[in-house]
Amino acid sequence: MSAKGLSIIELEKVYPNKYTGDVRAVDRISMEIQPGEFVTLLGPSGCGKTTTLRMIAGFERPTGGDIRLGGESIRHLTPDRRDTAMVFQTYALFPNLNVYDNIAYGLKIKKLSRQEIRDKVTGILALTGLEGLESRHTNELSGGQQQRVALARALVMEPGVLLFDEPLSNLDAKLRVQMRTEIRKIQRAVGITAVYVTHDQAEAMSMSDRIVILKDGKIAQMGSPKEVYYHPTSEFSANFIGTANTLHGTVESWEAGALTVSVLGHELAGIPCERDFKRGDPCTLIIRPEACSVREGGVFEAKVTLSTFMGSYQLYELDIDGSRFTVHENNPKTKRVYEPGETARLHLDIADIHVI
Ligand SMILES: Nc1ncnc2c1ncn2[C@@H]1O[C@H](COP(=O)(O)OP(=O)(O)O)[C@@H](O)[C@H]1O
Ligand SMILES: [Mg+2]
Known part of the structure; x- marks a missing residue:
């Protein structure tokens, strides 16, 4: 051929x-x-x-x-x-x-x-x-x-x-x-x-x-x-490709490819970012469901609105101040599982956040 x-x-x-x-x-x-x-x-x-x-x-x-x-x-x-x-x-x-x-x-x-x-x-x-x-x-x-x-x-x-x-x-x-x-x-x-x-x-x-x-x-x-x-x-x-969580924030500082962003009342530092940003610029954080987890010590307080056992992962939907967030928690067998109505804390894997 x-x-x-x-x-x-x-x-x-x-x-x-x-x-x-x-x-x-x-x-x-x-x-x-x-x-x-x-x-x-x-x-x-x-x-x-x-x-x-x-x-x-x-x-x-x-x-x-x-x-x-x-x-x-x-x-x-x-x-x-x-x-x-x-x-x-x-x-x-x-x-x-x-x-x-x-x-x-x-x-x-x-x-x-x-x-x-x-x-x-x-x-x-x-x-x-x-x-x-x-x-x-x-x-x-x-x-x-x-x-x-x-x-x-x-x-x-x-x-x-x-x-x-x-x-x-x-x-x-x-x-x-x-x-x-x-x-x-x-x-x-x-x-x-x-x-x-x-x-x-x-x-x-x-x-x-x-x-x-x-x-x-x-x-x-x-x-x-x-x-x-x-x-x-x-x-x-x-x-369009996969599931994405989106958070809209404001740039606090940009230095050597790492961004500090204030979002939902918290500051997240060390977000990888190639692009140039100025203090005060709006930015969008894209976080995949597998790049976050529900656990003690997480930055954001969230309300669990859905908790579904999917076998290889637990599917959560969270509400953070009116924003909906999807989390895939891998291998739930080994973890504390939260139920709808509970308050939990959302942890983000900073290195896996993508900025646009
Ligand atoms: N023969 C046609 N005459 C007029 N409009 C058309 C015709 N074919 C497609 N369109 C329009 O062109 C756009 C793209 O259609 P299409 O290529 O079939 O999209 P997709 O395959 O992505 O669903 C649509 O708005 C559709 O209504
Ligand atoms: Mg078609």
Whole structure:
């Protein structure tokens, strides 16, 4: 397979609408995707994920910008001439064809020899775990198996980039988790470039080399799962990836990469911070639920509003002067567990606080 790099340059899509005003679905986004990279477009419904993907595939015409695959502009090519393949949420299989013929369909259109087709399809059947199901009709398959056929049908074309639009949304929770590992494994094994669209942050985190967080047709942040989780650049990103507690404070001092902030009537010193701040500047502290705990000696007094045993952790919700705070206390078996209505103290791991 020859994985290609994908360049998206100032890509724009405006849907005209006389009545409500034009919809700027994709607002001049740019990104470079490396050959073999797995990039996920993540964002809430309506942020422009599908429109972006459909412009890459050629189903939608951009109103501005360019798309280059393997260094060449594909903007003016019809979908069948683009060296892209798409896996849809609805599978879009041919119901009148069996599994083998569904997968072989594109190769037949390309007029490959019978033997070549047989070799390629056999290889893909093994890769996607569909061996033995060749002669089944698609209505004799489970949802997971249908999704595998859709994936196989795209992979067999050996496209320069493989596109996925929420491919796991129709599967039950357990199968979804299983399939995301599987898709990632197959993508790695064949080394294909992939652009994956989802609104599910867990899917994005577990599958991607890089995540692109979209908001209102613009890129809110782009980075590896760890970067976006530990270093969100906005409250929007912080809340979209995982759970985030947000505290608004005022800078007391900034020195040698350590910040002192006054927040909710307390001073927190030694918060790591690369950025320059001045005394009196407002700042936002992002604290992940696992970077704090409920324990004696904690800085903030809090009211426990929820306490739920989750097995590996105790889930707390706390109220601090009207601000809601979520805490994951690991291995609760070894700790004092607080009940709703109790007063407790919240401790923050200062080194794990992120400032924006
Ligand atoms: N064919 C269309 N005509 C007009 N507006 C559209 C069309 N397709 C999508 N939109 C609008 O563009 C925006 C982005 O949609 P979409 O790309 O489907 O978002 P997502 O996939 O992230 O949910 C939305 O406001 C949507 O209503
Ligand atoms: Mg969509």
